Amino acid sequence: MSATIIDGKALAQVKLDETYAEAQRLSEAGWAPRLVSISVGDVAAAELYVRNQKKYAEKAGVAFEVRNYPETISLEQLQGVLAGLNADPRVNGIIIQRPLPAHIPVKVLQKAVHPLKDVEGMHPSSIGNIVYNELELGPCTAVAAVEILKSLPLQTEGLNVCVIGHSEIVGKPIAFLMMGLGATVTVCHHMTRQVSVHSRAADAVFVAVGKPGLVHGEMLKPGAALIDIGINRVEGRTVGDADFDSCAEVAGWITPVPGGVGPVTVSTLMNNAVRATRMQMDHYRTTFAAAE
Amino acid sequence: MSATIIDGKALAQVKLDETYAEAQRLSEAGWAPRLVSISVGDVAAAELYVRNQKKYAEKAGVAFEVRNYPETISLEQLQGVLAGLNADPRVNGIIIQRPLPAHIPVKVLQKAVHPLKDVEGMHPSSIGNIVYNELELGPCTAVAAVEILKSLPLQTEGLNVCVIGHSEIVGKPIAFLMMGLGATVTVCHHMTRQVSVHSRAADAVFVAVGKPGLVHGEMLKPGAALIDIGINRVEGRTVGDADFDSCAEVAGWITPVPGGVGPVTVSTLMNNAVRATRMQMDHYRTTFAAAE
Known part of the structure; x- marks a missing residue:
C-alpha cells in the first residue's frame, strides 16, 4: 500500500476548534x-x-x-x-x-x-453564489470534500480533477468550487461513456455516487488523490464508493470511509451555523443601525 | 472545407416566431x-x-x-x-x-x-436553478449556445464536451446545462495546463474567452461541433475566438461570427421576456386568486 490515509477526524477537530472560538465570540455579543x-x-x-x-x-x-x-x-x-x-x-x-x-x-x-439560515447550503441562491465564486453558506459535503483536498500538498491551479457523480448538492458544487480554485474539472456520471478515461488522467478524483466498489485502483493515475464521498452499508459495514484496498495501492492520498469526509462534513455544518449567525447579526445591525 | 456552417439567424427566427405567438397570447390576457x-x-x-x-x-x-x-x-x-x-x-x-x-x-x-424580472438570467437564484436542472430564466448567451448544439443531429447523452472559458454567466452555465443533458463536461480556462488535450478529445467544443484565434483546427477532433461564443473586434471586423478557416477544415459543424450565437442570444432574451411575463401573470393569479 502506498497511499497516505487522510485523517478526517483530525481535520474536523481543527475546524470544530475554530468554530467553537467563533461561537464564543458571537455568544459574548x-x-x-x-x-x-x-x-x-x-x-x-x-x-x-x-x-x-x-x-x-x-x-x-x-x-x-x-x-x-x-x-x-x-x-x-x-x-x-x-x-x-x-x-x-x-x-x-x-x-x-x-x-x-x-x-x-x-x-x-x-x-x-x-437563505441566511440555510446552514445546509441547499437553497438555489446559496448554490448560485458558489457559481459566482462567493462562498457564503456552501453545501456541507461538497465544502468538506474540497477542504480535504486543499489540506494536501497539491497546487490546485491547473490541477486536473475528475468528479464522478453530478448531483446538485455534491458533485456539481465540488466542480464549481474546484474551478474557483483554478482546477480543470471534468464531471462524469452514469451516462459517461468511459469513466476510467477521465479518472485515469486526473490528479485528483472525487467520487460521490453511492455505489460500493465503483472506483478501482486501475482507474487511477499513480499518486492521485482520491476523495471518497460515498456512504454505503454492505454486510453491516459502512464503506465508500471506492474499493479501498486496490485504490490505496495506486493513490497518493485516500480518504477512509468512515472517518474521512464524514466528520469534516458535520464540522462544516457547525461552521455554517456560526457563519450564518454572524451574517444575521451583521444584517440586523446594518438594518437597524440608523434607528439606534 | 468540411464543416457545415450553422445558420444562427435562421435558428433565431424560429425562436422569435414562437416568442411572438406567446407574446400575443399574453397580450390578449x-x-x-x-x-x-x-x-x-x-x-x-x-x-x-x-x-x-x-x-x-x-x-x-x-x-x-x-x-x-x-x-x-x-x-x-x-x-x-x-x-x-x-x-x-x-x-x-x-x-x-x-x-x-x-x-x-x-x-x-x-x-x-x-428574480422574476431577471430576463438576463444573472441573479444568483437564476443561476442556482440551472444547477438544480430547473431552467426558468437562464443566462441568454449560455442558453443560446446550448440550443444551437441541440439543433445538431448529435445525441447529447454521453457526449464528450469541452467548454473553454469558465465565466459565471457563459462558461459555467453552459457546463451545467450540458451536464443536465447527459454530457460529460470538462471546463478549461487560463490555468488549464494543455487545453488541446481536452478539446481534441471532445465531440463538441464551446469557446467563450474573448481571444481571437484561440482555437485552431489542430485542437479539434475531426467532425466535432464548434460553438464559438467570442465577439472580438479585429481590424474593423467582428470575429470569434476560433480561427475560422482552420477550424472549418476539421470540424463537422461550426458557428460563424457574426451570424452564429449572437442572433440566437438576442432571441433568447426576448423569449425570457415572455417567460418572465407568464411567470409574473401566474404568480399574480396564484397570489390573488383567493381574493377574487
Whole structure:
C-alpha cells in the first residue's frame, strides 16, 4: 500500500476548534448560535445523523434543538413551521433531515428556508453564489470534500480533477468550487461513456455516487488523490464508493470511509451555523443601525 | 472545407416566431410583455447592443423602453430605480446594459433585479436553478449556445464536451446545462495546463474567452461541433475566438461570427421576456386568486 490515509477526524477537530472560538465570540455579543433540526415521521431513519450532529454541535458551542413532526403533517403546515423559524431571531440555522415522507418534496422545503439560515447550503441562491465564486453558506459535503483536498500538498491551479457523480448538492458544487480554485474539472456520471478515461488522467478524483466498489485502483493515475464521498452499508459495514484496498495501492492520498469526509462534513455544518449567525447579526445591525 | 456552417439567424427566427405567438397570447390576457433597458453614462458603448435588442423586441412583439441615466447617478439611486421597476406590474423584465461606470458594481445591480424580472438570467437564484436542472430564466448567451448544439443531429447523452472559458454567466452555465443533458463536461480556462488535450478529445467544443484565434483546427477532433461564443473586434471586423478557416477544415459543424450565437442570444432574451411575463401573470393569479 502506498497511499497516505487522510485523517478526517483530525481535520474536523481543527475546524470544530475554530468554530467553537467563533461561537464564543458571537455568544459574548449576545448572538449565541442555535440550530433547529426538523425531521418528519420515522425517527429511526435519521436518528444516527441527528445524534451525531448533536454531538458535534456540543463540541462547537452551538445550541441544537431537535423537532420531530408526525408523518401526517401537511406540506403547508411544514412551510408554516419554517416561516416561523425564519422569522425567529433566536434561530440561526435550520436543518431538514432526510428521508421525508413522499408527500413532502424536499426541494420545496429547502427553498422555504431563508437563505441566511440555510446552514445546509441547499437553497438555489446559496448554490448560485458558489457559481459566482462567493462562498457564503456552501453545501456541507461538497465544502468538506474540497477542504480535504486543499489540506494536501497539491497546487490546485491547473490541477486536473475528475468528479464522478453530478448531483446538485455534491458533485456539481465540488466542480464549481474546484474551478474557483483554478482546477480543470471534468464531471462524469452514469451516462459517461468511459469513466476510467477521465479518472485515469486526473490528479485528483472525487467520487460521490453511492455505489460500493465503483472506483478501482486501475482507474487511477499513480499518486492521485482520491476523495471518497460515498456512504454505503454492505454486510453491516459502512464503506465508500471506492474499493479501498486496490485504490490505496495506486493513490497518493485516500480518504477512509468512515472517518474521512464524514466528520469534516458535520464540522462544516457547525461552521455554517456560526457563519450564518454572524451574517444575521451583521444584517440586523446594518438594518437597524440608523434607528439606534 | 468540411464543416457545415450553422445558420444562427435562421435558428433565431424560429425562436422569435414562437416568442411572438406567446407574446400575443399574453397580450390578449392583458399581460403585454414589456422590457426596460437601463444604461448609465456613455451611451455610445452600448448603443449597438441596445439598438439590436430593440429591433428583436419589435419582431417578438415585446415592448422595449430605453432608459439612460447620467454618469453621475449613485449606486443607491440606481437601486431605487430598480426597486421601482421591480414593484411596477407594467414592467416584466429589466436589462442592465454594460459597460457601467466604475462606481456601479454590475453584480450588485444584477442582484437587485427581482428574480422574476431577471430576463438576463444573472441573479444568483437564476443561476442556482440551472444547477438544480430547473431552467426558468437562464443566462441568454449560455442558453443560446446550448440550443444551437441541440439543433445538431448529435445525441447529447454521453457526449464528450469541452467548454473553454469558465465565466459565471457563459462558461459555467453552459457546463451545467450540458451536464443536465447527459454530457460529460470538462471546463478549461487560463490555468488549464494543455487545453488541446481536452478539446481534441471532445465531440463538441464551446469557446467563450474573448481571444481571437484561440482555437485552431489542430485542437479539434475531426467532425466535432464548434460553438464559438467570442465577439472580438479585429481590424474593423467582428470575429470569434476560433480561427475560422482552420477550424472549418476539421470540424463537422461550426458557428460563424457574426451570424452564429449572437442572433440566437438576442432571441433568447426576448423569449425570457415572455417567460418572465407568464411567470409574473401566474404568480399574480396564484397570489390573488383567493381574493377574487
